[in-house]
Amino acid sequence: MHTATTDEVFVRDFGAIPGDGRDDVPGIMAAIEHARKQGIRRVRFEAGLYEFKALPGWERADKPARTCYLPLYDISDIELVGAVDAQGEPATCWVKDNDLKECQPAILSLERGSNIVMRNITVDMKPYYYSAGRVVAKGGDEVTVEVLPGHPLVEGQRAFIMGLYDLEARRAKVVRLTWDFDLPRWHVTGSERERRMSIRHAPLAQACVPGDGVFWFQGNFCGPLLHFGHIANLLLENIRILTGHGFSLTCNYCRDVTYRNVKLRPEGNRIATTCRDGFKLFCPSGKIVMDDVHNEGCLGDDGQNLHGTWLSAAGKPEGRSLTVNYMGRPSHPLTCGKAVVLLDKDFHPTWRSNLAACTVDGDNLRLTFTEPVPEWVGEGTPVEPQEWLPDSLHIINCTYRSTGRFGILLRIPNTLIENCLFEDNAAGIHIGGEWSWGYWLESTNPQNVEIRNCTFRRNHLDMRYGGKKMDVAIDVASWVGVEAPGLMRGLRIHDNIFEDETLCASLQNCRDVWFWNNKLKNCGQDLKCDPATTANVHRMAPDK
Numbered sequence: 001m002h003t004a005t006t007d008e009v010f011v012r013d014f015g016a017i018p019g020d021g022r023d024d025v026p027g028i029m030a031a032i033e034h035a036r037k038q039g040i041r042r043v044r045f046e047a048g049l050y051e052f053k054a055l056p057g058w059e060r061a062d063k064p065a066r067t068c069y070l071p072l073y074d075i076s077d078i079e080l081v082g083a084v085d086a087q088g089e090p091a092t093c094w095v096k097d098n099d100l101k102e103c104q105p106a107i108l109s110l111e112r113g114s115n116i117v118m119r120n121i122t123v124d125m126k127p128y129y130y131s132a133g134r135v136v137a138k139g140g141d142e143v144t145v146e147v148l149p150g151h152p153l154v155e156g157q158r159a160f161i162m163g164l165y166d167l168e169a170r171r172a173k174v175v176r177l178t179w180d181f182d183l184p185r186w187h188v189t190g191s192e193r194e195r196r197m198s199i200r201h202a203p204l205a206q207a208c209v210p211g212d213g214v215f216w217f218q219g220n221f222c223g224p225l226l227h228f229g230h231i232a233n234l235l236l237e238n239i240r241i242l243t244g245h246g247f248s249l250t251c252n253y254c255r256d257v258t259y260r261n262v263k264l265r266p267e268g269n270r271i272a273t274t275c276r277d278g279f280k281l282f283c284p285s286g287k288i289v290m291d292d293v294h295n296e297g298c299l300g301d302d303g304q305n306l307h308g309t310w311l312s313a314a315g316k317p318e319g320r321s322l323t324v325n326y327m328g329r330p331s332h333p334l335t336c337g338k339a340v341v342l343l344d345k346d347f348h349p350t351w352r353s354n355l356a357a358c359t360v361d362g363d364n365l366r367l368t369f370t371e372p373v374p375e376w377v378g379e380g381t382p383v384e385p386q387e388w389l390p391d392s393l394h395i396i397n398c399t400y401r402s403t404g405r406f407g408i409l410l411r412i413p414n415t416l417i418e419n420c421l422f423e424d425n426a427a428g429i430h431i432g433g434e435w436s437w438g439y440w441l442e443s444t445n446p447q448n449v450e451i452r453n454c455t456f457r458r459n460h461l462d463m464r465y466g467g468k469k470m471d472v473a474i475d476v477a478s479w480v481g482v483e484a485p486g487l488m489r490g491l492r493i494h495d496n497i498f499e500d501e502t503l504c505a506s507l508q509n510c511r512d513v514w515f516w517n518n519k520l521k522n523c524g525q526d527l528k529c530d531p532a533t534t535a536n537v538h539r540m541a542p543d544k
Helices: 025-038 202-207
Strands: 008-010 042-044 048-052 068-073 078-081 092-097 106-126 130-139 142-147 160-166 171-175 187-189 196-200 213-217 226-241 249-252 255-264 279-282 285-296 304-307 311-313 321-325 339-343 349-361 364-369 382-385 392-396 399-401 406-411 415-418 421-423 427-431 434-436 440-442 447-452 455-457 472-476 488-494 497-499 503-507 510-516 519-521 525-529 534-538
Touching: 008 025, 025 042, 025 068, 025 078, 142 202, 160 202, 196 202, 249 255, 255 279, 279 285, 285 304, 399 406, 472 488, 503 510, 525 534
Parallel strands: 008 042, 042 078, 048 092, 068 106, 078 106, 092 106, 106 226, 226 249, 226 255, 249 279, 255 285, 279 304, 285 392, 285 399, 304 406, 392 415, 399 421, 406 427, 415 447, 421 455, 427 472, 447 488, 455 497, 472 503, 488 510, 497 519, 503 525, 510 534
Antiparallel strands: 130 142, 130 213, 142 196, 160 171, 160 213, 187 196, 311 321, 311 382, 321 364, 339 349, 339 382, 349 364, 434 440
């Protein structure tokens, strides 16, 4: 038996023993609480399987959405550390029970704190959140598959975010054949030993051939598997995530974040990981580093989503004050002394001032600035808090493949992407903010982005629902509903390899772009520029 010291505590000492078939949540929570009270930094897990089973309300039909096994609040200076095998891979595995219903609970949610480390841990669900099979027959609108070994076989299961997969090449063929409404259902046929299921769905029958893989998910987005919010100085290192519901890993309002050797990747005969975004960084700040990240099998949406958020002016300013719509978010007001930028009707950054005061008023914030707010500001003026954008983002030595939309959705500035692979996505990278539907305000239109020494290969995955086949490696376009030029500036794309791409880069709403020294292999077109919204596009290196 291990003994807690001033340096570390072992979850075994609190009843969480790997491989004993019991629920390990009480022991893990007790160990963490002991570490918190005693000021012990490291909480240790042995090699083996830790099971996340019991959760109040888990088996109720009316259970609340987004509950959590390990809810931690106001905790700092803590490390959750697992064991490694001889190859340095995580030997500690957290596995969460899946009751095959929606509204899945998170494994870990850590809100408010600093100096947090999670290291050497694999995260999984049993059964998987998705299923898949090989097409063995089709006739008319009916398709029959043999469900892959180890995959759930559930009579009457609805086919969320269904698609096709090339099992031999291990890459997706068609994604988003369905979404989350008007869903067909799978039915078991034949004997249990045959593991066969059939479904009637004309778009699937028209797109597939015998031998294709078919995948479908248990549900749509229902919260993350791992969540971190309002954390300063967060390190995730040597983490393996094998599945997820909705987003696998989210970081909201976190400052100074490092992902190092973090993998979201299917293993064995699995082909999918999660139905929506793989990793999401919302309103990050400080220095963000993603080093040796592998993001694969997010077959319904983006691999990596990075963005702040715009606010919207609720009316005319009153001197130095302006009320802005906060979209009903939980209370986390802006910081006095931090800068806020106001955008004009064409989303150009036009006015900047520091906050003197900020108060919460229901769904609104009342912002008071150090200077008078300009008269041109009115209801609907976009408001861009600079504290919800990072000082720098560095993505290096990463892989993004087989994602149902973009490998990276980039809506933050000051970004360097280098030595990365983008392969078999609907598109490799999208750059540009979004303002739509009256509430979907994902900022910003990035400035100062460099993409170098990367490889882009076959990024023309066929996407059906909520989009279409993109056939582009790098897509630069602002989704703000205006045809404004120059919203993104200072883009440098150089020394990359483009292979089997229909279009290497599509440019809209940008200016001051440098595209040089890139190598094309079996590509259709290098650059496509919208003449109405782009300017100063150069095919040579910028002057030093």
